[in-house]
Amino acid sequence: MALSASLTDTIRTQGMVTITASATLPSLRPPSCGQSAYCVPATLSQKLVFFTGIYLCALGIGGAKAVLIAFGPEQLDDDDGGGKNERVRERKASYFSWYYAVANVGMLTAGTMLVWFEDNVSWGFGYGLCASFVAVAVVVLAATAPMYRILPPAGSPLKSVIQVLVAFSHKAKLTLPDDPTELYEDDGVKNSLQHPVHERLEHTNQFRCLDKAAIVSDEDLEDGDRWRLCTVSQVEEVKILLRLIPIWLTSAVYFIANTQAQTTFVQQGTKTDGRIARGALSVPAASLSSFQMAFVAVFVTLYNRAVVPAARRCLGRAVAFTPLQLSGVRPRDGGRRGGRGRYLVMAASDASLTVGQLEFFYDQSPETMRSASTAFYFLAISLGNLLNSQLVTLVAKVTAAWGNAGWFPLDLDDGHLDYFFLLIVAITAVNFAVYVALAKNYTPKKLAAKNPKALSRRQELA
Template sequence: MPVIGAAIADTYWGKYKTVLVGLSISLAGMVVVTASATVPSLRPPPCEHAAYCAPATLTQRLVFFAGIYLCAVGTGSAKAVIVSFGAEQFDDDGIGESAAERERKASYFSWYYGVGNLAVVTSGTLLVWAEEKVSWGIGYAVCAALVAAAVAGLAATAPAYRIVPPVGSPLKGACQVLVALAHKVNVRVPEDAAELYEEVRVKAPLLEPAREQLEHTNQFRFVDKAAVVTGADLEDASPWRLCTVTQVEEVKTLLRLIPIWLTSAVYFVANSQSQTTFVQQGTMTDSRIAGGAFSVPAASLTSVQTVFVVASIALYNRAVAPAARRFLGRAEALTPLQLMGLGHGAVTAAVALAACAEARRLAGVRAGAAPMGIAWLLPQYVVMAVSDASLSIGQLEFFYDQAPETMRGSSTAFYFLSCSIGNLLSSQLVTLVASVTAAGGGKGWLPPDMDNGHLDYYFLLLVGITALNFVLFVYLAKNYTPKRIR
């Protein structure tokens, strides 16, 4: 849904309207879910001590799932668009943008991700407590009230926002370049880039927003054929046969971004371990800490990571970034690509720490020692939090800045898509490793009883994958050609 919502925003509605409509749909879903949890006729009768529990009726199931899917469609559609809509509020014309404005925009992406993680901690603790101890209806009603406040706030403050109109389909221009390239596959590209076609726009800036025009780059020169003017173009200058330099450069930009995006998808294969195998690892440890004064459930370690994500973002924005700016003498403490590189390197270190901890735990189990304490797992969660914050913030900012103007909304949606692909690949990798290592009748690396397996070997496999991915990312980052605006 983030990809679909972003495409609608970029093509038809614009970001503000898409966010407002998406959150309104989500509000309707939360109202339906709240009603399903509170109205007696919309839920099965209570079943605490009865021998027979009446199942939900078809109507009750339909109402409940209608609310759930409305929430998914609404929130999913607005999720990525909110990121780019907030970034549009800054003066980022690419040429006259001041150092202070770039600094504020970089901080925006950091605080956006930090506040989002803070909300996850709140919903996973206070709201869950209210739902379990007080009422599910109360918990859902609080969620509905918060979404209603967001919708009302956006609607009431519309005049305060910079509303950028949609600039057209993000795919149409790319398709036109590919079709024109197919028509001119045998055409020679001129040595002088000035001979390539570019529109000269004369417009009233107060009546029509100016669309950015990109400078020519020498990378992927074969795509320049789509902008070569031929005799047939002089007779019939169809946009499906003759494209502008800006359109060609937008396609080149996508060709540069896709490999970097793919490294992020591989990154999330390792990042997803903090919600899966790290938790399984924690269930095999002694959950008591501070001399037995407290007990930390293994599943709570994910909340610990989220807290560290928020803490690392606050530390970076308030202390590390200002000191780095003064030392380097520039607006950016770390560039988005450098932040992403830090995330790639840190995730390798986090999985390596997990491998060391698991090897120590297995050695203790096989020596008959007492179970390893759960506190030994904290370092891998702390490093994973630093990695998560660095890569996610860097990727959101990098893709927003570098994406073609027609794909500003879609660019941030690809962050969520890389998360999804990473989780999918992770589940497939677990299935593959369990199957291959158990071939021939052995228990394999990932048996039901982890004391009989080798989860540490699985972590070492991920260390190798993420290390190779890190090397590939460094190569792509060093050779990346940023887009240049005229």
């Protein structure tokens, strides 16, 4: 994973260098508008260079975040009990908290220092400074790679999922046995099918029709085709994904509300007086979200140092809050609270949900899918932003019909952002109710103990 992180960071560096060149070199950007009301549009080649940099950054950032989040917990000692003892769980939960706190410190720096350079020096200098930071990170990661604990790849998660679906399609008309131990599983014994052995998962009755992929037939014993017979653990991995997807979707809807800090809140900021300290400093509208980043870092620190120890003492248990409980802290203010208060509310919710989701997806995902599952969180952010943009477009179009000014006119003072925030409140409330129902009925992943009866049966198949 260290190699993958270096590769994705290299791609991100290339993207930042491309964007820096696009903002700096006269041939790669349109001329300044100056005092003219007419601005020369960018040429096709200039657009291609700029968007190439944007997409390279997106590819590098997405890959690096997904890899590094799963890479960190792997450095913890998992040898005793597979990482399921309380101490290891505490350390992993703490890792996710501090990871997000540090990430917000980075975003705070970008929202203040880099924005100041872009506003007061040049966009090219700001982008170039950011590119240099990423380049330093690549060098440091590559130089320290030998220090890390490197686990060998555990197989392709996508291939295993497809195998289960193909095997199920072959046996869809078969009847499931009443005894689940008659289904095929690999207990570490050498068998003719030679399925890869990872963690064994306990059988569950949810989505039981998929168990047909693990029914042993005479044809399976003859040819040993992995695409016709899967283990119970492989089937359970697919079931886990089916359980995670609905919870993941509620996270995506949550980010419709969360993304207001970078969209409508910034629009509101353009209509406010950003001067502070009696006019000595001026806060750009693009830096307003930095309040939330700062509050997140503070909340994470207080949570780890004060809230968790106090909760453990009061509740009398090692785990203060489960990941699903943390993920349930969601804002229903919708941005109606004014000033820095709304950033405080959003920060508390953002910190709780993010730490809970990262820990939840990592802990509940199959062994072969941990990198992919932790990437669900960032995919939820992207989907939430996409949903928000589509919602704004739809609301603006509908409310501006028949000649009305609508909720989003050019001059926000003539609009109704308050109505839009009420709509966000309603969406968030419904989404929260759905999440609570899903969390209460969620079936957690469990590792299976060896069953002597099942082991004897499977040794006969060897």
